[in-house]
Amino acid sequence: MSLRDRKRARTRQALIDAATDLFERNGYDETTIADIAAAAEIGTRTFFSYFASKEELVFPDAESRVQALLDALANRAPDDRPIDLLVRVLSDGGEVSDDIIGKLTPLRMRLLQTVPAVQGRALQIQFNAERRIAGILAEAFPGELDDVTARALTGAFAGAVRGASQAMLDRPGDLTAEQRTQATRQAIVKTLGPLLSRD
């Protein structure tokens, strides 16, 4: 990794850290890009060579996460059905704890529920991921799964996960992450059970 790349990575991380901090302290809408850039000690204009918009800051590793999902789709057991792959790859709510549960993850949860722009962007990212996942799925099961059906299946599964997760977040009370995951999983099984069981 060249000096250039290392420096760039450092600046990028500095932006994420600065933004996380400012969002938490002053709120998302109240924090301007100029603020963030200043905190990371770069020019305002330069910000946009790192992130295309303020929302992107909340999903800094979106692409690598999606890529990880796609890669995970590659290794499959001989008797895997499409749904088995989806379960294995997406069952943990799509929330692969890629980052080491830094300060950003809980913040993101909060912003998802409070800032429309962030929610919209998240849905878009997930939607695009679904498209790519379905593409791979259709490729992996030629004959068995045409692209429209693959898309429907992926959408159904992702929709169930998203719905259950969201409902859990809406539900008040002090539940541990463990409990939430468990309840989410249970709701999905209850919903899609017939699709999951063999024969």
Place this chain on the structure above:
Amino acid sequence: MSLRDRKRARTRQALIDAATDLFERNGYDETTIADIAAAAEIGTRTFFSYFASKEELVFPDAESRVQALLDALANRAPDDRPIDLLVRVLSDGGEVSDDIIGKLTPLRMRLLQTVPAVQGRALQIQFNAERRIAGILAEAFPGELDDVTARALTGAFAGAVRGASQAMLDRPGDLTAEQRTQATRQAIVKTLGPLLSRD
């Protein structure tokens, strides 16, 4: 309906028409709100008392459509399961041809595929609708369906419909609306079949 209301409705429609026209002729991004307001002969500031943003122009009847779906959920047969309600209410792709297939509907399709902001907003609208539908569903089947499961089920169905519809749109070729609907329906049945069949 008072003169005030009629006038307001007329202005609102004028804005939609003007926007539709301008979007079609010059493109979405190239059309400014000032342009639209000028074409509808109102002040730029006044635009925002009719629509909160440019995207909203593309979904002028979103709220009434969702409301129609929610109302449709009310009349159910004695032996309807939750999934039966969802099928009946959402199976036509959520695309109730409420407006008389004016120029806006095909334009919306195009914008959905080309303008990220529009796509994001559409997903948000659908997502919120899912929340409300799930709420009604959970209420309608107490004991049987807790709110998390209701959300998962609604998400799954809506996700399947959305996925299949999107895949159909991605698919090139000159298919009639009829053919598309048919293929979409078929993919959904193929995907969710086990959930739909009784016992």
Place this chain on the structure above:
DNA sequence: TGCAGATTTGCACCTAGTGTCATAAGCTGC
């Protein structure tokens, strides 16, 4: 060291969107 290519950044500019406020228009009771 010196050059080529990439990065940074200031500057000017455009558009979306909001707050404020004076004015105009519609409504309601008499």
Place this chain on the structure above:
DNA sequence: GCAGCTTATGACACTAGGTGCAAATCTGCA
């Protein structure tokens, strides 16, 4: 049909996100 209230309108000023451009700066490499 008029007085008084409410609501809609639009002008003005302003903030913030975002882009294009060109000069300045930095890095990689010979």
